[in-house]
Amino acid sequence: MTARTAARSGTRTTALLGTLALVAGLAATVPGTASAAPVGQPVAEPGTGVAVAAASSEGTFPALPAGVAYNAVAAGIEHSLALRTDGEIAAFGPATDGQTTVPALAPALDWTAVAAGGWHSVALVSDGTVRAWGLDDEGQSTEPAPPPGVTFTAVAAGREHSLALRSDGRITPWGGNDDGQLDIPLLLVGQSYTAIAAGDRHSLALRSDGAVIPAGDGTWGQTTVPPLPAGTTYTDVAAGQRHSLALRSDGKVVAWGAPTHGQTTVPALTGGLRYVAIAAGANYSLALRSDGVVVGFGLNTQGQASLPKPSPSTRYTAIAAGNSHSLAVRVQKRVATAAVATSLTRTAYGKGFTVAATVTGSGGTPSGTVTFRSGSTLLGTRTLSGGKATLAVPGTALRPGSRPVTAAYGGSFTYAPATATRAVVVTKAVSATTLKATKRTVRRTSRAKVVVRVRAAVTPTGKVAVYDGKRRIKVVALKAGHRGRITVRLPRMSRVGKHRLTVRYLGSAVAAPSRSGKVVVRVRR
Structure with a gap:
């Protein structure tokens, strides 16, 4: 001084x-x-x-x-x-x-x-x-x-x-x-x-x-x-x-x-x-x-x-x-101890959860900030209040799999840094697929159209396949711009009679596959 x-x-x-x-x-x-x-x-x-x-x-x-x-x-x-x-x-x-x-x-x-x-x-x-x-x-x-x-x-x-x-x-x-x-x-x-x-x-x-x-x-x-x-x-x-x-x-x-x-x-x-x-x-x-x-x-x-x-x-x-x-x-610096807890230990992609960190230290309550990460992915930083910090994690922040969630206390003038980690299992988002024919009866010389809709907690992307019975007759790409809905023009079906159509959404890295119920389309001469 x-x-x-x-x-x-x-x-x-x-x-x-x-x-x-x-x-x-x-x-x-x-x-x-x-x-x-x-x-x-x-x-x-x-x-x-x-x-x-x-x-x-x-x-x-x-x-x-x-x-x-x-x-x-x-x-x-x-x-x-x-x-x-x-x-x-x-x-x-x-x-x-x-x-x-x-x-x-x-x-x-x-x-x-x-x-x-x-x-x-x-x-x-x-x-x-x-x-x-x-x-x-x-x-x-x-x-x-x-x-x-x-x-x-x-x-x-x-x-x-x-x-x-x-x-x-x-x-x-x-x-x-x-x-x-x-x-x-x-x-x-x-x-x-x-x-x-x-x-x-x-x-x-x-x-x-x-x-x-x-x-x-x-x-x-x-x-x-x-x-x-x-x-x-x-x-x-x-x-x-x-x-x-x-x-x-x-x-x-x-x-x-x-x-x-x-x-x-x-x-x-x-x-x-x-x-x-x-x-x-x-x-x-x-x-x-x-x-x-x-x-x-x-x-x-x-x-x-x-x-x-x-x-x-x-x-x-x-x-x-x-x-x-x-x-x-x-x-x-004084030793600090960090603990981390999540509102869910298992969640589906697209569904958010909350992560909370508690930092304790000898001789007082640590102050400073906590940075939340999953591997190299930054989830957010929060300031401790009474030794606690909470972060709402968006549903799309973690890809499916067993993901580590780490709370890293950066330390303060008095307390040393400390970290704590726990695993959260993220499954693929559940999807639901429906199929609707624009016309229930078509001529043999015509090409039927069907509307495929895939619903999920996130915008679904990937491929959808249309089946006639057990035979796959059409595969199309479902893009983010489709917003889960796409109209598919099918190949000509030469056989006269009933055709039992289904569609399968093949899934993506973040959304699980699903299939629709059967839709009957009649083909006449």
């Missing part, structure tokens, strides 16, 4: 720092962590396996003890921090200024949030205090104490400054203030701050009314906050080297400031997806989509904007953008 950048003048190469972001709304209590967290703060999800993926990592993530996972990350210019579910912090990368030397805590305390600055680190402790370590040339690692009765609830670290959000909704800043990055405006009565971000030389604060309040260097427009469309608010903020990001209540990301590498050109979303978290790095940006995929845009010389796409059973939950490396927490 925070981004921090650039180098110390005259001693380091200009670069940006890390960002840390988490999907708001995933908050859950973890042993040793605070029971609640402000907007955007990283909180673990109990019961999920967590790993860390890096596009271009500075250092190597330490091995985790059994039963322990990562749940939040922060990226500095060259160092990285990862918060563990047991309340410990893993730090790696260059330690030239002590930025990876994590202080020891009293046995009863745990770390609950992390932020990585230029060459310093800041972390939140479970008792509501903050600890900072690393470079302190501007006082950025000089830990402030909260006022009596107040605790710190979130932290952010910039190049040479630090911020802490307080339980009374105010912000405590410390460190370098060359460009006014610590001069965050005071609040009016009834207002509070809910989220913070620290960039290279500027800061962002999210106010309780959904407005973004900037402070510090605005040379590149990074402190000129765009106006909001009617009916929307900002819900999260991230500050980069010379640009800023904000997440809107409609699931879109707004970017402003330096556009030099495309870091403010936010990719459009399709298919009902939303952005749920943001991170701003040095000339690039990351945004987490509602399907658990991270989208990167801007400078990508080290692959920092190209986090690998997670597998269908995993998703990213927290993202961090540094100078030229990115971090993301990847979790195993």
Whole structure:
């Protein structure tokens, strides 16, 4: 949720720092962590396996003890921090200024949030205090104490400054203030701050009314906050080297400031997806989509904007953008179970039926869509409501035979995909054939005509054969345009007397054969 950048003048190469972001709304209590967290703060999800993926990592993530996972990350210019579910912090990368030397805590305390600055680190402790370590040339690692009765609830670290959000909704800043990055405006009565971000030389604060309040260097427009469309608010903020990001209540990301590498050109979303978290790095940006995929845009010389796409059973939950490396927490999605039922297990072609899918999951009710198929045939897609989805299948959707009907749950941000299949036997459509002579008596020199009618639940096609007794005397094609009715002119019947005529519909791939009753035609001289 925070981004921090650039180098110390005259001693380091200009670069940006890390960002840390988490999907708001995933908050859950973890042993040793605070029971609640402000907007955007990283909180673990109990019961999920967590790993860390890096596009271009500075250092190597330490091995985790059994039963322990990562749940939040922060990226500095060259160092990285990862918060563990047991309340410990893993730090790696260059330690030239002590930025990876994590202080020891009293046995009863745990770390609950992390932020990585230029060459310093800041972390939140479970008792509501903050600890900072690393470079302190501007006082950025000089830990402030909260006022009596107040605790710190979130932290952010910039190049040479630090911020802490307080339980009374105010912000405590410390460190370098060359460009006014610590001069965050005071609040009016009834207002509070809910989220913070620290960039290279500027800061962002999210106010309780959904407005973004900037402070510090605005040379590149990074402190000129765009106006909001009617009916929307900002819900999260991230500050980069010379640009800023904000997440809107409609699931879109707004970017402003330096556009030099495309870091403010936010990719459009399709298919009902939303952005749920943001991170701003040095000339690039990351945004987490509602399907658990991270989208990167801007400078990508080290692959920092190209986090690998997670597998269908995993998703990213927290993202961090540094100078030229990115971090993301990847979790195993919860297991979902799908079941499918049909209103009929045996049906005739042309007769529709209903298929229903039920998707269940541990810890809640899965949401998302279910796609119904039979082999390669798409039957339809429906949105789950209360874990259920129903589709009316047209009678002509499945050809005769034993046909599999599969309900494929596509998964969601929380739940992995799941499928279920059952067989439906589709028989050919029943047909009924009738025969009618246009004349009951004809001369031997004439040719009789008969009207053949075939009825079925579908338009019958195929061939019909006319018989004189047991002898087949005429075969004609019944086409769709005939709509089941055709007039057949028979060959001359030379024998004088009664001729017992019948007709047989020979059937088709979808309609069963049938035969008519007898019709007597007299032939006279």
